[in-house]
Amino acid sequence: MIKIKNIHKTFDDMEILKNINFDVEEGTFLSLIGPSGCGKSTLINIIAGLEKATSGQVTVDDAEVKGTHTDRIMVFQNAALFPWLNVYDNITFGLKNICKNPDEIREKTEDILRKVHLSKFKNYYPYQLSGGMKQRVSIARSLVMNPRILLMDEPFSALDEQTRMLLHDELQQIWMETKKTIIFVTHNIREAVKLSNRVIIMGTRPGRIVDDIKIELSYPRQVADPNLTYMEEKIYKILKVEIEKVAREELGDEYSIKENSLSRDYNNTMGGGI
Numbered sequence: 001m002i003k004i005k006n007i008h009k010t011f012d013d014m015e016i017l018k019n020i021n022f023d024v025e026e027g028t029f030l031s032l033i034g035p036s037g038c039g040k041s042t043l044i045n046i047i048a049g050l051e052k053a054t055s056g057q058v059t060v061d062d063a064e065v066k067g068t069h070t071d072r073i074m075v076f077q078n079a080a081l082f083p084w085l086n087v088y089d090n091i092t093f094g095l096k097n098i099c100k101n102p103d104e105i106r107e108k109t110e111d112i113l114r115k116v117h118l119s120k121f122k123n124y125y126p127y128q129l130s131g132g133m134k135q136r137v138s139i140a141r142s143l144v145m146n147p148r149i150l151l152m153d154e155p156f157s158a159l160d161e162q163t164r165m166l167l168h169d170e171l172q173q174i175w176m177e178t179k180k181t182i183i184f185v186t187h188n189i190r191e192a193v194k195l196s197n198r199v200i201i202m203g204t205r206p207g208r209i210v211d212d213i214k215i216e217l218s219y220p221r222q223v224a225d226p227n228l229t230y231m232e233e234k235i236y237k238i239l240k241v242e243i244e245k246v247a248r249e250e251l252g253d254e255y256s257i258k259e260n261s262l263s264r265d266y267n268n269t270m271g272g273g274i
């Protein structure tokens with residue numbers, strides 16, 4: 001169980017996160033969604049141990065997070081693979097630090113390559129891969145370490161829609177098989193609703209929790225399911241209030257929002273800048 005207790009974060013006297021409190025049960029697929037700049041990345045970085053909270057505490061099974069740990073591995077928006085290593089060696093790079101048995105390393109790596117459908121490409125170098133394939137390597141590189149918690153900061157936002165949908169299905173499958181705890185930051189409501197069984201909606205200035213919604217729909221989920229659309233609408237309505245608030249503050253009188261002018265991937269609609 002992860003416990004986020006009273007997290008406050010300031011940068012240069014600016015209050016970024018205020019009074020963040022929530023628990024995450026083992027095996028949850030949790031999405032964090034909120035307006036740009038509300039502190040989602042800061043929060044996930046604090047959970048990862050990459051960033052320190054100004055006050056408050058994150059614990060995993062009652063042990064306080066004081067830095068990074070192989071139990072909590074982060075997948076970033078950009079795969080950041082080692083360009084001089086092929087797919088196989090990129091995946092085994094971290095594993096070799098925690099596992100010294102060559103047979104076990106091979107077995108685990110081959111298994112994960114199958115899961116992300118990259119077995120045929122194991123000898124390819126990053127420059128020979130598409131964006132989606134690179135992101136699959138990045139996910140495989142994290143999963144091969146068998147972390148208890150996978151932290152994903154907008155892992156698919158740089159990908160085209162088709163590749164993104166393909167990777168949603170793969171990630172959903174992996175989560176169904178492994179039941180790892182996943183904390184997933186996204187701007188895309190559909191993505192959050194399709195993948196997660198819980199969505200925390202954040203507001204901004206300062207970053208805070210606005211709502212906490214369970215998505216009690218069975219897996220595997222299909223994007224065309226009307227129940228997903230219903231949940232999407234529900235989250236969209238809550239988020240719209242927050243995004244409009246930011247836009248009004250930033251643009252003042254120039255800002256007038258038309259009904260339904262926000263797309264479900266609102267970061268694209270708002271140019272990624274609000």
Ligand SMILES: Nc1ncnc2c1ncn2[C@@H]1O[C@H](COP(=O)(O)OP(=O)(O)OP(=O)(O)O)[C@@H](O)[C@H]1O
Pocket residue numbers: 011012016034035036037038039040041042043
């Ligand atoms: N190292 C830093 N120093 C100063 N300010 C920072 C730092 N990191 C983040 N911030 C500020 O904290 C706020 C929250 O940033 P963060 O990246 O966590 O938001 P976000 O919700 O993930 O944004 P986005 O959705 O656009 O990625 C922003 O105002 C940002 O400028």
